[in-house]
Amino acid sequence: MTDATSRPGRRATLSAVAGSIGLSAGLVVAYYLLPMEAALEGGTVAGLVLGLIAVTALFLWQLRAITRSLYPELRAVESLAALVPLFTLLFATSYFLLERATPGSFTEPLTRTDALYFTLTVISTVGFGDITAQTETARVMTMIQMVGGILLVGVAARAVVKAVEASRHRRDPQQRD
Template identity: 75%
Template sequence: MATDTPTNPGRRAALLTVARTAGTATGLVIAYYLLPMDQPLAAGTTAGLALGLLAVTALFLWQVRAIVRSPHPQLRAVESLAAVATLFVLLFATSYFLLERDTAGSFTEPLSRTSALYFTLTVLSTVGFGDITASSDTARVMTMIQMVGGILLAGVAIRVVVSAIQAGVRRQREKGP
């Protein structure tokens, strides 16, 4: 059995973070594919998107607090950003899928769960291949909201997380060994 060295607890924490991050993302994607989405949400799609965005924001704020209090703030930040980004993507993929089910022709082609996820990732990454585009005003508005949210996630959220990491590291130093 390996002896405990000062690096082993950090190594174990890093491995645990990788496992939790991969497990969380995998679990969320599996849930996306398994959740019953047989009934279109109609007018509720937009309300569901708004509530989902509020939930992602609340989760993000809770995660920021957890980063500051964590014994490993950098690792916790990676886990937090991965969870929030995964939820953000799946929220929009679900919304696009449900919108297309409710209003066929909202996109240039019918969306399966996979094509909705693909469209979401091409919009978020700003690649925008153009093979699937928003056709209806509702789909275009939802896509614009995703674009703004993606910019905020990439810019503001990362800055907030970096500040939380710095606060967590300061907290660790003040606390001492």
Template identity: 50%
Template structure:
């Protein structure tokens, strides 16, 4: 006779499966809300010192978010899942932040910094193109400031992909080791 789910001391599969979807649901909702905000917010200011400060603060806030997520990964009962949540939240926010910056800058300059004027879709497309390193096709930076901004994104992309991935993988490893040491039976001391 098969025991009932959970009768052996384990948790029932249903709630465990539901808990595993919650982090993905959270990151999906955050990404969707940020994307809706990107398209609906009235970007009525030009890219000036104020918006550059907002870009820097946004990137800093993203760094703080990732640092907090890293601590959460180490402490989480499901570190791998928590790392996926961190990445699936941070990457869209990062991309939307740069897309908004490109859109504002192109609008301020009348479309001259790029090979064509940028709509919000174009700015997001360009940002993802740079992030994915697939090269420039129909949209390319042509002014020196646009090339500097694009270069900054390329460096930030490398940091996000390289350093952040390494930190998150390390946090997952620490979380898994912490779980292993917490569940390992205590050996009596001689």
């Protein structure tokens, strides 16, 4: 059994929640403020692949941090609060840059907000259909996002839960929840 001393206090919980909200908000603000005026000729897909590799590496590092954390549940929340917006904004940036490099890749020109909107409709599986991928490159990128979203929800969520359980078990081998 876990005793009261191993549970996070109100201060640690509020700090984790505030930090998660702050990080997510900061990432969105950075998305809107970072200069992306020049289209990436031919480098958009390569940038996306490198970004996905970086997000995967960050995820693996976060899993290790969760298993070693004194409060693994809070660390898991912080990890997901970083990974989900990073994943989302990586694709929004890629779509925005693709549209700048190859106008007509989508059914309408994409602003940053339009690119984020399209990304969120894909990741949430809502798919309103008002903005759709028109070119083969845009469709491939969208399919990669769909598969990545499924992996993020299914595999990543399960891995985070397992990391929390591993941390609990490491702290108290008698605990079986």
